[in-house]
Amino acid sequence: MATNERPGSASLSRARVPKIPSVTLNDGMVVPAIGYGTWAMGEEQFLDALEAGYRLFDSARGYGNEAELGRAMARSGLLREEILVTTKVAPGANGYESTLEDFNDSLAALRLDYVDIYLIHWPNPATGRFVDTWRAMIELRAQGLVKSIGVCNFTATYLRVLIDQTGVVPAINQIERHPRFANLAQTADNASLGIVTQSWSPLGAGGDVLKDPVSVVIAARHGVTPAQVVLRWHLLRGSLPLPRSANPARLRANLDVFGLELSEEELVAIESLDTGRRLQGQDPETTNYS
Numbered sequence: 503m504a505t506n507e508r509p510g511s512a513s514l515s516r517a518r519v520p521k522i523p524s525v526t527l528n529d530g531m532v533v534p535a536i537g538y539g540t541w542a543m544g545e546e547q548f549l550d551a552l553e554a555g556y557r558l559f560d561s562a563r564g565y566g567n568e569a570e571l572g573r574a575m576a577r578s579g580l581l582r583e584e585i586l587v588t589t590k591v592a593p594g595a596n597g598y599e600s601t602l603e604d605f606n607d608s609l610a611a612l613r614l615d616y617v618d619i620y621l622i623h624w625p626n627p628a629t630g631r632f633v634d635t636w637r638a639m640i641e642l643r644a645q646g647l648v649k650s651i652g653v654c655n656f657t658a659t660y661l662r663v664l665i666d667q668t669g670v671v672p673a674i675n676q677i678e679r680h681p682r683f684a685n686l687a688q689t690a691d692n693a694s695l696g697i698v699t700q701s702w703s704p705l706g707a708g709g710d711v712l713k714d715p716v717s718v719v720i721a722a723r724h725g726v727t728p729a730q731v732v733l734r735w736h737l738l739r740g741s742l743p744l745p746r747s748a749n750p751a752r753l754r755a756n757l758d759v760f761g762l763e764l765s766e767e768e769l770v771a772i773e774s775l776d777t778g779r780r781l782q783g784q785d786p787e788t789t790n791y792s
């Protein structure tokens with residue numbers, strides 16, 4: 503359904519779309535190793551990202567941009583099955599019935615009849631309802647309305663609560679992870695449970711880590727950018743990054759990382775940038791959204 507208002511193109515050019523390696527989740531779902539982080543992005547950026555070759559879009563009820571993603575997908579001319587859509591239940595909607603209602607709002611906003619990946623956005627421990635949300639997600643998956651289910655911002659303790667109470671292991675745990683907050687322990691814990699780690703704010707929100715001499719020197723050695731070094735670090739250290747960019751050239755460059763070889767010493771040097779501090783202090787054990 504191409505009501506494409508972009509001048510000069512009836513549908514997106516696929517001529518330069520790169521091949522992105524994929525990873526298989528514990529439920530059989532196959533996902534691209536790099537997805538597009540959609541926070542604070544809108545319809546035109548989504549079309550730019552589709553044109554650059556992104557096929558996994560990491561959205562959330564809480565980002566308020568599902569409708570724009572839905573419009574971009576409709577305008578793109580791509581088939582539904584060519585795009586993977588992640589969305590997340592609003593943290594304030596944790597609970598069984600409230601999750602089912604929130605999911606219906608997501609479907610309507612996205613203009614979809616199913617979602618590929620549905621995640622708990624925050625455990626919101628003060629409300630004590632994340633297991634109820636998980637049960638709702640298990641039901642949505644059983645109904646075929648969601649293909650794959652997972653969580654975000656879950657600690658080792660919260661993961662075990664979910665698994666012990668339902669027997670269902672999340673396919674994904676999406677966590678804050680970048681060289682300033684490498685989150686190595688949770689990444690390893692996820693792997694030990696067969697859970698794929700996705701990294702949010704993988705570039706440290708475009709902050710000082712990209713200007714640090716450590717990343718600048720490694721990048722210069724390989725003739726790439728610091729952002730490409732950081733994205734490759736994620737992949738080589740067992741997590742799938744979800745970089746955001748509103749800049750078409752950077753969008754493309756951020757997918758062009760799979761040929762980059764980094765040595766163990768370089769990976770360790772990047773990990774030396776870890777401060778152990780979250781960018782915005784969003785500790786899942788104390789963060790509660792209404």
Ligand code: A2P
Pocket residue numbers: 539702703704705706707708709712727729730744745746747748749752753755756
């Ligand atoms: P821009 O939209 O101008 O490209 P994160 O994904 O960690 O949240 O970081 C997103 C931020 O990083 C955005 O501000 C984005 O700015 C910036 N960014 C994205 N890709 C690159 C890149 N390749 N080089 C430098 N900055 C980047």
